[in-house]
Amino acid sequence: MPVSHTLKRVLMVSKLNPPAARAAQVERAELCQKIVSATAAKLIVVRASAGFGKTTAMAQSMSRMNSDGIATAWLTIDDADNDVSRFLFCLNASVSKLTENDTHAGDDVAIENQTASEAAFNIVARLSENRSAFALFIDDFEKIHEQSVLGLMREIIEHLPANGRIVIGSRHLPELGLGRLRARGQLLEIEVSELRFSVDETADFLVNRRQLELTQDDLIRIHDRSEGWVTALWLTSLALEGNTNPKSFIQRFSGENAAVADYLAHDVLEQQPEEIKTFLLRTSILRHLTPSLCSALVPGSDSEAMLRYLDTRSAFLAPIEHEQLTYRYHSLFAEFLRSVLYSQYPYEVAGLHLAASKWYENAGRFVPAIGHAIEGRAFDRAMSLLGAHAEQLLSQGRMKLLARWLGELPADQLKKNELLEMIYIWAIGFTRGPDEAFEMLSNTCLEASGNPIVKSHILAFKPLMMGMMDRYEEASELGRTEEHELSGFAPFADIVSINSRANVFSVMGNYDQARQLIDGARDAQFSHSSSFNSMYSESLEGLIDLQEGRQKQAAARFRLAVGATGPTYDFSHTSGNAWAGVLHANTVYEANNLELAARLLHVYGPLVREAGLPDHMLISDIMLSRLAFNCGDVDRAFQALTELEHMGRTRRLPRVVGTARLERSRLFLAQDRPDAAKQELDRAGNEELWRRVRKHRMPANDLQYMEMARLRWEVVAGDAEGALAPLEVEIADAQGCSLYRRVLKLKLFKAIALYRCNRPEDAIAVLADILPTCCAEGYVRLFVDEGAAAGTVIKLYHQAFREAGYQSDPVFVSYLESLIEAFGPALSSATVLPEADDMILNTLTRKETRVLQLLSEGYSNGAMAEKLFVSDSTVRTHLRNINSKLNASSRTQAVAIARRYGLV
Numbered sequence: 001m002p003v004s005h006t007l008k009r010v011l012m013v014s015k016l017n018p019p020a021a022r023a024a025q026v027e028r029a030e031l032c033q034k035i036v037s038a039t040a041a042k043l044i045v046v047r048a049s050a051g052f053g054k055t056t057a058m059a060q061s062m063s064r065m066n067s068d069g070i071a072t073a074w075l076t077i078d079d080a081d082n083d084v085s086r087f088l089f090c091l092n093a094s095v096s097k098l099t100e101n102d103t104h105a106g107d108d109v110a111i112e113n114q115t116a117s118e119a120a121f122n123i124v125a126r127l128s129e130n131r132s133a134f135a136l137f138i139d140d141f142e143k144i145h146e147q148s149v150l151g152l153m154r155e156i157i158e159h160l161p162a163n164g165r166i167v168i169g170s171r172h173l174p175e176l177g178l179g180r181l182r183a184r185g186q187l188l189e190i191e192v193s194e195l196r197f198s199v200d201e202t203a204d205f206l207v208n209r210r211q212l213e214l215t216q217d218d219l220i221r222i223h224d225r226s227e228g229w230v231t232a233l234w235l236t237s238l239a240l241e242g243n244t245n246p247k248s249f250i251q252r253f254s255g256e257n258a259a260v261a262d263y264l265a266h267d268v269l270e271q272q273p274e275e276i277k278t279f280l281l282r283t284s285i286l287r288h289l290t291p292s293l294c295s296a297l298v299p300g301s302d303s304e305a306m307l308r309y310l311d312t313r314s315a316f317l318a319p320i321e322h323e324q325l326t327y328r329y330h331s332l333f334a335e336f337l338r339s340v341l342y343s344q345y346p347y348e349v350a351g352l353h354l355a356a357s358k359w360y361e362n363a364g365r366f367v368p369a370i371g372h373a374i375e376g377r378a379f380d381r382a383m384s385l386l387g388a389h390a391e392q393l394l395s396q397g398r399m400k401l402l403a404r405w406l407g408e409l410p411a412d413q414l415k416k417n418e419l420l421e422m423i424y425i426w427a428i429g430f431t432r433g434p435d436e437a438f439e440m441l442s443n444t445c446l447e448a449s450g451n452p453i454v455k456s457h458i459l460a461f462k463p464l465m466m467g468m469m470d471r472y473e474e475a476s477e478l479g480r481t482e483e484h485e486l487s488g489f490a491p492f493a494d495i496v497s498i499n500s501r502a503n504v505f506s507v508m509g510n511y512d513q514a515r516q517l518i519d520g521a522r523d524a525q526f527s528h529s530s531s532f533n534s535m536y537s538e539s540l541e542g543l544i545d546l547q548e549g550r551q552k553q554a555a556a557r558f559r560l561a562v563g564a565t566g567p568t569y570d571f572s573h574t575s576g577n578a579w580a581g582v583l584h585a586n587t588v589y590e591a592n593n594l595e596l597a598a599r600l601l602h603v604y605g606p607l608v609r610e611a612g613l614p615d616h617m618l619i620s621d622i623m624l625s626r627l628a629f630n631c632g633d634v635d636r637a638f639q640a641l642t643e644l645e646h647m648g649r650t651r652r653l654p655r656v657v658g659t660a661r662l663e664r665s666r667l668f669l670a671q672d673r674p675d676a677a678k679q680e681l682d683r684a685g686n687e688e689l690w691r692r693v694r695k696h697r698m699p700a701n702d703l704q705y706m707e708m709a710r711l712r713w714e715v716v717a718g719d720a721e722g723a724l725a726p727l728e729v730e731i732a733d734a735q736g737c738s739l740y741r742r743v744l745k746l747k748l749f750k751a752i753a754l755y756r757c758n759r760p761e762d763a764i765a766v767l768a769d770i771l772p773t774c775c776a777e778g779y780v781r782l783f784v785d786e787g788a789a790a791g792t793v794i795k796l797y798h799q800a801f802r803e804a805g806y807q808s809d810p811v812f813v814s815y816l817e818s819l820i821e822a823f824g825p826a827l828s829s830a831t832v833l834p835e836a837d838d839m840i841l842n843t844l845t846r847k848e849t850r851v852l853q854l855l856s857e858g859y860s861n862g863a864m865a866e867k868l869f870v871s872d873s874t875v876r877t878h879l880r881n882i883n884s885k886l887n888a889s890s891r892t893q894a895v896a897i898a899r900r901y902g903l904v
Helices: 005-014 029-036 054-067 084-098 105-112 116-129 147-158 178-184 199-209 216-226 230-240 246-252 257-271 274-282 291-297 303-313 331-344 346-362 366-375 379-395 399-408 418-431 434-442 452-468 472-482 491-507 511-524 531-547 551-564 578-590 594-611 614-630 634-650 654-670 674-682 687-695 706-717 720-736 740-756 760-777 787-803 810-823 838-842 846-856 861-868 872-886 891-900
Strands: 043-047 071-076 134-139 164-170 187-190 317-319 327-329
Touching: 029 054, 029 187, 043 054, 043 178, 054 071, 054 134, 054 164, 071 084, 084 116, 084 134, 084 147, 116 147, 116 594, 147 594, 178 187, 199 216, 199 230, 216 246, 230 246, 257 274, 274 303, 274 331, 291 303, 291 346, 303 317, 303 327, 327 331, 331 346, 346 366, 346 379, 366 379, 366 399, 379 399, 379 418, 379 491, 379 531, 399 418, 418 434, 418 452, 418 594, 434 452, 452 472, 452 491, 472 491, 491 511, 491 531, 511 531, 531 551, 531 578, 531 740, 551 578, 551 760, 578 594, 578 614, 594 614, 614 634, 614 654, 634 654, 654 674, 654 687, 654 706, 674 706, 687 706, 706 720, 706 740, 706 787, 720 740, 740 760, 740 787, 760 787, 760 810, 787 810, 846 861, 846 872, 846 891, 861 872, 872 891
Parallel strands: 043 164, 043 187, 071 134, 134 164
Antiparallel strands: 317 327
């Protein structure tokens, strides 16, 4: 859904400019100098509770940087920025100021057509192209709580060029990997102690700027009681202005922060004329104040004159720069005003929200219209507005928004509208899981409804949710019973029915019929567009492509699916493309773009776990485990699998539990711990579970099932020769089922087994059969994830390939070289390990032998240092000594030599 011109204008003006400077502001010269001079910091965090002058300090630092020739940009966060799409839109607009390329219409279209990850990476690329120094200021960051947005910010900070800084204002420490930045010396933290006014600054503010007649004792007392809290000082100055007994007021002045805010606000508010007090209280429910909107809540008032008056008289309002007569209340004061309104005038609250709701509806902004209707408990009105717009939001996949809104309606009120009740159940299914959604459905009378629209939704809902619960047999039976019952009354539900039946056919192995249904779903969307169903269709066909070995075509479909639920900036908490996002990350991972895969998983992983999608949870968390292991973080790799197993048990999904254990077995093999790997295989589930998995085509289990895991163990650590016959059976079965990606993996196992049986020529022949296909489709991790055993046979093939002089295909040559590079530096050296005599081996110290053991288990230098209670430099010294004694050129080669001679 495109961003409206009105919204663009509001965002550009209200979010991309710091608050206008006031004459009463005190210059924070020392604080600004600290921020401006922190050139080594990637991130500067200005952290304090409300009212300590974070925004002012940031705005002054920004002005100082501008004077020094440093490019700057500003972004103010609000709650709606928890929507990834909206956040990226706003961030892009801010970055455009840094790159001297103000956002034009074409830029907006480009951002709207990109996935979240693509947009974020383009922003980083644009910042990297900016060769001059720059700083991006982001205020009110505490309002960001969505992990997907936080994940994107962590990646942007991580890859910020050396000439750039990000300055964040927040009420609490943001989840942005501060420990890592702190350790690198790339973090500057500005705390409350530095934001507090000094005595001199307090005197400057109260005497010189507010022109109050106070003694030195008065100033010190106010400063001590306020503890330099800027907002308290401002409110104190307002209370003292015209006060006939300032000494008495100062004596009653409390130094406890919460009490100061409450006391001063009451004292200030009570001194206002009745007309101003009424205006402040009645408009306190608004996020933004304009004359027209305020007049709707305060009929008969001259709102324009009132806003101008308040702007010149107090800090109650924060003017939105470059937007005439548009303001917002300071958040602390707005909260106080609302508390007074709700406690003293509760009977007026509903009417105020109703007036705001009507104003927004007339302005064509139904989201805040519904929000105010619900806040004002005008549930009939809220249901009327939802009745007009809920199906549209459902079709867009805005499940979190619907779950929140409909969950706030009284249950008896919701039952009056069967369609809204059904839409609420849909939203719960995708946000809190199908178990809870089915329970909700059973507690309603919807299944007995005579409403054809509701009936269509139920027919679509059941098989889709059953698939999410791994109950594909029931979903299949239900689909056969009801496949001719599409009503035509509910286009969204009818298309979901087609897609969910296609999913069942795909899992059951009937790919041709699945594709026919997917095409039918696409055709239906020509007349009834649904971004959610478009995502669903492309994801389903991409999964079929993936299992049939068309890696690149699957990757293209998943990219399209991620963008199908295109950015809709009017809604927060969107997650419609998370379903496709994890699948997209999977193909990115397979191509060995590990950095991008990790970023995608940080965005989409938490969302699919929340919804409880079994295959998506498996794909996501297994990738996270492998990414951690690849980085040397063995503990985190095992932790990810333990958490996955726990989720499987909690949600009664034995396939998830069993698959997590299969992956743990693979991880033990990668550490050269065959006994532990075998034990994990024995615990990985009963035969009935794996017979069911073999019978079906579960996306996450295409390369993760018991027979394949057992063959892996035999090929790498057991009876390689005995594994050859069952491998042939598995390969034939996979070919007969068109599971060609599985065929590639099994033939890799066959090559490893042949090499272990001292049949290198046969191993090379097997690889010669599959590597051209793997080159065409870009498979990398399919090989690399099998570790040293796979790396050895790939290196063997590469040497034979070069010796035979087959260098005519530059694409294939480049693929082979990139594949070998992905295995690591050990495969770039000679295939024959250097000899080492007993005397050299005996020179290894006990500590060096322990380092070798940890190294063989995949630990990084830092992790080894923690295990051994030594410094990183000591670990590096041990590694140099080990390489020297073993005549090894790398860590991996040292481990290989140690294994050869039984040291590990």
